[in-house]
């Protein structure tokens with residue numbers, strides 16, 4: 001664990017940390033506690049986190065240079081990837097080895113750095129799919145149309161409420177693929193809320209979003225906290241981090257290298273010199289693009305993210321179509337077979353992810 005110099009904790013630190021702010025410090029009310037989490041890719045330790053705790057009820061920003069391991073850590077903590085070592089608890093429940101669909105059912109949901117165009121689905125269908133997936137409805141539940149239909153009604157009501165809240169109600173019958181990048185980011189956030197999560201993890205929610213929508217997204221993130229939801233987000237825009245984060249965790253080369261309130265961490269000379277440079281007041285996205293173009297990367301992680309999303313989403317679509325067929329035809333055996341196939345494909349997609 002790299003040590004960074006910390007100035008005296010301010011009052012914000014006292015409310016969140018149970019001890020002096022430092023990498024891996026204990027929190028007063030942690031919602032997520034992870035220890036010795038490592039993930040290697042061909043000899044490279046993408047994640048090497050000795051200990052980290054995410055404070056409950058607060059907005060925590062996870063920052064650090066590109067390739068620091070932020071997305072990989074998200075993937076591990078949400079069951080989209082398996083670690084080489086490590087254990088973590090979400091709200092007191094041991095989550096190591098628990099697959100993504102069960103993690104989201106327990107109240108921990110995430111969004112992806114790159115949103116996938118849900119070409120074949122309308123905005124409303126995509127929202128309902130969020131609930132279906134998140135609540136972990138089993139294919140056999142579709143055998144009893146009365147259960148399925150009342151659940152559908154409740155899901156639709158919640159979906160419409162959330163679309164309204166995110167200013168997307170007028171778009172409910174549009175294909176999700178026809179929306180702008182920013183609107184898709186909003187849709188993704190709204191979709192994540194379909195299952196009433198306790199912790200929402202947002203991977204670069206502002207990437208590719210125009211300034212007007214950024215403002216709206218910012219408002220929604222603060223709104224989440226106001227409604228009691230814990231937020232952990234990855235962001236390169238240092239101005240945004242400073243504006244809304246209660247706590248900042250800095251990662252570099254797979255490790256947590258600094259933690260504290262934005263005022264302390266982002267003014268810490270060691271952090272600024274090593275990770276933020278003279279650009280601490282700028283949008284770090286620009287800086288990163290510079291680094292990216294000057295560095296040859298063997299693996300384009302963007303492609304991997306898109307592929308993974310495609311596999312999972314295609315399988316979800318199949319499951320929904322199978323269940324819909326049952327509602328219409330009542331031919332149980334054929335639909336059970338289809339649904340079982342769809343679920344099997346879904347799990348396969350997750351294993352690969």
Ligand SMILES: Nc1ncnc2c1ncn2[C@@H]1O[C@H](COP(=O)(O)OP(=O)(O)O)[C@@H](O)[C@H]1O
Nearest residue numbers: 041046066067068069070071072073299301304
């Ligand atoms: N699926 C993968 N296969 C191989 N290497 C990967 C994979 N995913 C991430 N990496 C590597 O792990 C490191 C951390 O990546 P990532 O977690 O995406 O960083 P960040 O989100 O902080 O930019 C990078 O060096 C990246 O190239």
Ligand SMILES: [Mg+2]
Nearest residue numbers: 070071072113
């Ligand atoms: Mg990333």
